[in-house]
Amino acid sequence: MLLDGEExxxxxxxxxxxxxxxxxxxxxxxxxxxxxxxxxxxxxxAQDMLHRTRMQGNTMAVLILVGNKVxxxxxxxxxxDDAKQVAMxxxxxxxxxxxxxxxxxxxxxxxxxxxxxxxxxxxxxxxxGRKAKKVTRSKTMLEKVTDGLRKRILKQNTAEPLxxxxxxxx
Numbered sequence: 001m002l003l004d005g006e007e008x009x010x011x012x013x014x015x016x017x018x019x020x021x022x023x024x025x026x027x028x029x030x031x032x033x034x035x036x037x038x039x040x041x042x043x044x045x046a047q048d049m050l051h052r053t054r055m056q057g058n059t060m061a062v063l064i065l066v067g068n069k070v071x072x073x074x075x076x077x078x079x080x081d082d083a084k085q086v087a088m089x090x091x092x093x094x095x096x097x098x099x100x101x102x103x104x105x106x107x108x109x110x111x112x113x114x115x116x117x118x119x120x121x122x123x124x125x126x127x128x129g130r131k132a133k134k135v136t137r138s139k140t141m142l143e144k145v146t147d148g149l150r151k152r153i154l155k156q157n158t159a160e161p162l163x164x165x166x167x168x169x170x
Contacts, residue, residue: 003113010109029116030062032108035083037067037096038075043083050090062115063092065164066108071098087164094164111167118170 001008013028031053035046046065053063065087067078080096087094093115097104163169 001109001113003110008113010112028061029119030064030112032064032066032112033092034066034068035078036069037078037083038069038072040077043078047086050086050092054090054092060119062112062119063090064108064112064115065090065092065094067094067096068099070096070103071101084164092164093167095167107167114167115170118168122170 001010012032031049033046033049033053035042050063050065053061065083067080067083083096084094093111095104095108095111097108099105
């Protein structure tokens with residue numbers, strides 16, 4: 001695969017189809033967990049795989065949740081917002097595809113490589129056992145009043161949402 005003038009090789013390893021308790025591959029750079037948008041069973045299995053993979057502790061591995069079969073949108077049983085929420089809870093990216101229509105397939109492949117490269121540039125995260133402290137300045141009285149009004153009048157959450165479907169940021 002050629003991305004941004006740099007050639008890379010993607011190898012896909014698939015767990016055995018008859019295995020319910022498949023463990024993630026330890027040395028993988030990325031995990032792509034695919035479910036059918038028309039199957040609650042496959043979505044539940046994908047949720048479990050995401051959770052197990054994230055709990056494995058490989059912080060350098062890219063994790064991507066893929067909803068497949070968007071060509072069968074009329075039979076959809078998994079809401080896209082539910083899938084995005086699961087992706088965000090597991091610190092993963094999210095995309096919907098259709099292998100039949102080749103919809104978003106190239107975007108997925110390019111996204112995998114982009115995420116792997118971004119993770120490699122970031123380097124390994126150090127585990128200190130404590131959460132990193134966020135350094136912030138205190139809000140002025142005007143900012144506090146504005147935030148309060150925004151919450152009351154617009155009923156919006158002022159927290160910045162996590163972005164699970166942008167493959168060009170971590």
